[in-house]
Amino acid sequence: MSDHSVEPVGGPIIFNRFTRFLAMFLGLWILILAYRFATGIGTVSGLTDGYPWGIWIAFDVVTGTALACGGYAIAILCYILNKGKYHPLVRPAILTSALGYSMAALAIIIDVGRWWGIWRIPLGGFPDMGHYNWNSALLEVALCVMAYAGVLWIELGPAFLEKWKATSKSPGLIKFAGAGLKFYDKALIWIIALGVLLPTMHQSSLGSLMLLGGHKLHPLWNTGWIPLLFLISCIGMGYAVVVWESAVSSRVFNRQREDSMLISLSGAMVIVLGLFLLLRFADIIISGKFGLMFSSGMLSVMFWIEMALVAIPMLMLIRARDRAKFITIFRASMLIMLAGALYRFDAYIVAFNPGKNWSYFPTTLELLITFGVIGLEIFLYIFIVKRYPILSGTRATQVREIEGRA
Amino acid sequence: MTMDRRTLLKGAAAAGAGAAVSAATTAEASSVRPTAPPDAVGMLYDATLCIGCQACVTACKTANNMPGNLYDPPKDLDGQTKNIIKLYEEDGEKSYMKQQCMHCIDPGCVNACMIGAFKKREYGIVTWDKDRCIGCRYCQVACPYNIPKFQWDTPVPEIVKCELCNHMLARGEEPGCVQACPKEAVIFGTYEELLADARQRVADHPERYYPAGAPQIFGDTEGGGTQVLYLAGVDFEKLGLPVLGDDGVGVQMRAIQHGIYRGFIAPVALYGILGAVLWRNRRAAAKEGSDE
Numbered sequence: 001m002s003d004h005s006v007e008p009v010g011g012p013i014i015f016n017r018f019t020r021f022l023a024m025f026l027g028l029w030i031l032i033l034a035y036r037f038a039t040g041i042g043t044v045s046g047l048t049d050g051y052p053w054g055i056w057i058a059f060d061v062v063t064g065t066a067l068a069c070g071g072y073a074i075a076i077l078c079y080i081l082n083k084g085k086y087h088p089l090v091r092p093a094i095l096t097s098a099l100g101y102s103m104a105a106l107a108i109i110i111d112v113g114r115w116w117g118i119w120r121i122p123l124g125g126f127p128d129m130g131h132y133n134w135n136s137a138l139l140e141v142a143l144c145v146m147a148y149a150g151v152l153w154i155e156l157g158p159a160f161l162e163k164w165k166a167t168s169k170s171p172g173l174i175k176f177a178g179a180g181l182k183f184y185d186k187a188l189i190w191i192i193a194l195g196v197l198l199p200t201m202h203q204s205s206l207g208s209l210m211l212l213g214g215h216k217l218h219p220l221w222n223t224g225w226i227p228l229l230f231l232i233s234c235i236g237m238g239y240a241v242v243v244w245e246s247a248v249s250s251r252v253f254n255r256q257r258e259d260s261m262l263i264s265l266s267g268a269m270v271i272v273l274g275l276f277l278l279l280r281f282a283d284i285i286i287s288g289k290f291g292l293m294f295s296s297g298m299l300s301v302m303f304w305i306e307m308a309l310v311a312i313p314m315l316m317l318i319r320a321r322d323r324a325k326f327i328t329i330f331r332a333s334m335l336i337m338l339a340g341a342l343y344r345f346d347a348y349i350v351a352f353n354p355g356k357n358w359s360y361f362p363t364t365l366e367l368l369i370t371f372g373v374i375g376l377e378i379f380l381y382i383f384i385v386k387r388y389p390i391l392s393g394t395r396a397t398q399v400r401e402i403e404g405r406a
Numbered sequence: 407m408t409m410d411r412r413t414l415l416k417g418a419a420a421a422g423a424g425a426a427v428s429a430a431t432t433a434e435a436s437s438v439r440p441t442a443p444p445d446a447v448g449m450l451y452d453a454t455l456c457i458g459c460q461a462c463v464t465a466c467k468t469a470n471n472m473p474g475n476l477y478d479p480p481k482d483l484d485g486q487t488k489n490i491i492k493l494y495e496e497d498g499e500k501s502y503m504k505q506q507c508m509h510c511i512d513p514g515c516v517n518a519c520m521i522g523a524f525k526k527r528e529y530g531i532v533t534w535d536k537d538r539c540i541g542c543r544y545c546q547v548a549c550p551y552n553i554p555k556f557q558w559d560t561p562v563p564e565i566v567k568c569e570l571c572n573h574m575l576a577r578g579e580e581p582g583c584v585q586a587c588p589k590e591a592v593i594f595g596t597y598e599e600l601l602a603d604a605r606q607r608v609a610d611h612p613e614r615y616y617p618a619g620a621p622q623i624f625g626d627t628e629g630g631g632t633q634v635l636y637l638a639g640v641d642f643e644k645l646g647l648p649v650l651g652d653d654g655v656g657v658q659m660r661a662i663q664h665g666i667y668r669g670f671i672a673p674v675a676l677y678g679i680l681g682a683v684l685w686r687n688r689r690a691a692a693k694e695g696s697d698e
Contacts, residue, residue, distance in 0.1 A: 042558025049484070049555050052543035079684055113541025113556060113563035120521055120538065131522040131538065134667070135660050138544045139520040189688055193680035201673060208662055212518050212548035214629075214655035215648050224662060354552050355646070357482075 006091055006389040008163065009253045013383050022375050029372030032365055033110065041113060045366040050358025051349070053111075055366060058348035060107030060373050062206055063341045065145065066234040068100020070245065071152060072199040073238030077268070079192050088392040089258055091159060092249065093242050095381065095390050098152035103377045105149055108142075110369060122146055137209035144202030151195045158184050159388045204231040210347050218351035220292050220303050225283045226347070229276065236272045236310075237340035239265055240333035247330050249391060256393035259326050266317045266329045269336065273314040277307065302346050309339035439630055439653055442511050446530035446597035447570070448633030449584065450604055453645070454614055455591035456502040460491050462583035462592060466506075469571050469582025485557035488568040489583050494645050501640040504592060506568035506583070507532060507553045508625060508632035512654030514548035523565075530597070530633050531570045539565055548655060550629050550648050597633050601626065604635050616640055630654030 014020055036044045047054050070093035078090055109115045121142050133139055158181060165177035207230030210217055223229075243262050250257040284293060294300055313332035317323050349360060362370075385391050464476050466489035473486050480487040489506040510516075513532050515524040523538035524545055534554070541563055545554045557563035571581035579585070584594040595603070601623070608621045615621030615637050624642045625632035629650040636642065643649055666672060 038561055040558060040560045040563060041556075047558065049546060049558075050552060052546035052556060079687065080680065108542075111542075113543070114539055115541070117538070117540045120540070133517075133519055133522050135517050135656065135663060136520050136544070137659065137663060138518065138542065140663075140667075142520060189684035190681055193677055193684055196680050197673060197677045200676065204666075208659065209544070210547075211659050211662065212514055212544070212655045214514065214548070214550050215650060216547075216550070224658060227662065227666070352547075358552075 006088070006159075006392045008389055009255075009386045009391060011386055013379075013386055019379075019382065022379055026372060026375055026379060029368065029375065032368055032372070035365075036110065036369065041111075044363065044369065046361050046363045047366075048358060048360065050354035051352070051360035053348060054360055055349075055362045055370050056107050056111040058345050059341075060370055061104045061111075062344045062348055064100055064104045064107065064373075065206070066203065066230075066237045066340055066344065067241050067337065068097040068104070069199060069203065069234045069238030070094075070241040071097030071155070071238070072196065072203075073235050074242055075192055075196050076235070077265070079189070080196060089242055089246065089261060091156070091390045091392075092245055092385070093238075094152060094155050095159075095384060096241065096245055098149065098156050099377045099380055099384075101145060101149040101152055103373050104145060106376075107370075107373050108145075110373075137205040137211075140205045141202045141209060144198045144205070148195070148198040148202065151191060151198060154191055155188075155195055158188075159390055163388050199234070200231065203234040204228065206230055207347070210352075213352055216352055216354050217347070218292075218296065218299050218353065219289050220284065220296065220299065221347045221351045223283050223287065225279060229279060229283075229343075232272060232276045232279070233340045233343055236269060236276065236336050239269050239272070240336040240340075243329055243333040244337070247326070249385070250393075253385070253391060255391055257326070258393075262326065262329055263323055266323045266332065267320070269332070270314055270317050273310050273317075273336070277310055277314070280307070299346075299351055302342070302350055306339060306342050306346065309335050309342060313339070439657055440512050442597050442631065442633060443526075443530045445528070446511075446633050447575070447595065448509055448530075448597045448600055448635065449570070449581065449592055449594055450600040450635045450637070451504045451592045452607065453501045453503060453591070453636070453638035453640070455589045456491070456504065457589055457591070458491055458493060458502040459588065461586040461588060462504065463487070463489055463491055465582040465586030466568075469574060472566075483553065483555050483567075485555050485559075485563070485566050487555075488566060492646070494640060496644070499640050499644070501638055501645060502591075503638070503645040504583075505551075505553075505646070506634070507570070508551055508634045509568075509570060510629060510632050510654060512630035512656050514550055514655045515545035515554055517654075517656035517659060518544040518548035520544070528572070529570075529575070531572050531575075532567075533569050533572065534565050534567065536564055541565070550650060550655060600635055604637055607637060614639060616642070627652045630657070 014023055032044065041047060045054060045056075071090075074089050074093040078087060109118065112118065121139070161177040161180045161184070164173050165181065168174050168177070204227035207226035207228075211222065211224070211226060213222065242265070246258050246262060249255065284290060292300070293303060296303070313335040316328055316332045316335075322328050460476060460479065463479065466472070467474055467487070470488055472488065474480060480490060482492075483490050483505055489504065492503045492505065494501050494503060509530060509532050511530070513524070513526060516526050516532060518524070519538075520540075520542065521538050523535045523540075525533055525535065527533050541556070543556055545565065546552070546556065554565050554567045556565060571579075571583075574581060580594045584592055587593075593600070593603075604623045604626075608615055608623060612619055612621055616639055621637070622642065624636035624638075624647055625634060628647075630653055636647070638645060
């Protein structure tokens, strides 16, 4: 069973052409960020008073945290539904979630205009506390995202403590790590419970908050059911990301893939996707918007692409025989991620129409800032799995040999 | 008096009258359509009287210390323009249109704002507080009229919108635009007076206003009502105002948020259930382990 014990991958952080490019790109990214903070948001982005939210919000925050729901989806499955066999997937999923949420927080700091006042939010509108507006879904999202990013790093704590306990030279740190691990033994379930509660709250609120768009948001997306649809969709995306991550990390770090676990996971995906489709269509038909599915021009097309991106992976996975092939699961996962991303882009940008005089398309610098956020996430992921025990089934020495040759 | 305090008072009164839980009542009270505060003031703009001189645009800039002048007039509301006059001319129809904050009775921006930078304060005026704003721009998403403007080209941006010259009202003066208007196309008054005035004009000249015969007073009911009221001879949609139902955007939002989070019972209950399930799972796992 040595293949299922978690251990650091080891080896240098910058080990191939891709990571060298990434490091250089992040250098450039810091310069672009400096420019944004020195001159304002308008100079680097295509944002306007009509489209105040663009890809920084729709992708980095809204899609980013949904893709970071791997930790959420796996925690439900592993700890709540008690399917212990998914355990080797937990740590990598929590790590990508922790990174995803931290990057979303970073993107928010880049996006908001008066970022130096953000600290007022966790402190309740300091100096006069108690000015929270509980009618604002965005407030709930902000508080939950901040809290959940913290909870995820705490959930990941044992990975760091184990490493320090095993390899640190400082006796103080070893003692601290030992005590910390004992604490986790007792408290982890309450932390995990929080780690399931918080995403349930804010992933749904990420949908509700667009309801304030009112007449500007197209009726196919503007529905009282949007919180539930966002919630179901993020669970699907969480599963898909775990599949994807397992496939990619097994290839890049030459480790065993969790095939059998992923195959049984994808059975649950069929239910999640089916539920999403059912609710989406039921809502549209019940609220008398049937005709809008066909008469909304470009938005009708977007709607049907969204539906196809959910229906196709569902059909791909519906038969147990098809699910048995990893390549099928992998392809279906890609479609599920696309479906969730498109649903969010549509709800935040494409189906949002402030009036005929407004248009939005991201500028190059705006895109580069988003790419930098993703790049930093990848860079930190590589750093952490190489130094700390996250992945299982790695063949660490073999990896180092391959890298030595490269 | 702020909105939330009023809602709280309503809740408290209901509790005093014998309702069981005041928190629940508050939630209910806030999910219904609010009415204008008793001290509400506003403006009435009659597009049929406006001659498009733009004196109000300049006066607004002077009153609010905003840069810009009539030799280089702004084309739209922006980070340094709180009031604008636009011209609509198409198919033989012509009308001027004044744009500024509508001072909604149930404002999208106030519903959106996380820590109360946007508040409905004295006289029902919707104000913005620089010291609370973090520049998230949710107010811009939430405003049905696209009124709040963001300063895009500065590292220390502010949100800019009409605050009904509340600094001038405080010393007994009318708003800058109202003072400047040579034709009384825009007038200032209490909400009740203005509404009565608008109804009188509509009754006296039903043929002059849109739609002829049964004219519409924009802001009477639209989007939950606004303290700035409009009369025009042309379809309001053509003049850039949206078609809205009788509820503000906040009504549906509050119904959902308060439904899910009433008394914070659901999240606490879910947390308890999750914890209990985890605890049971772990005990079962430990038992299995010791049996082996």
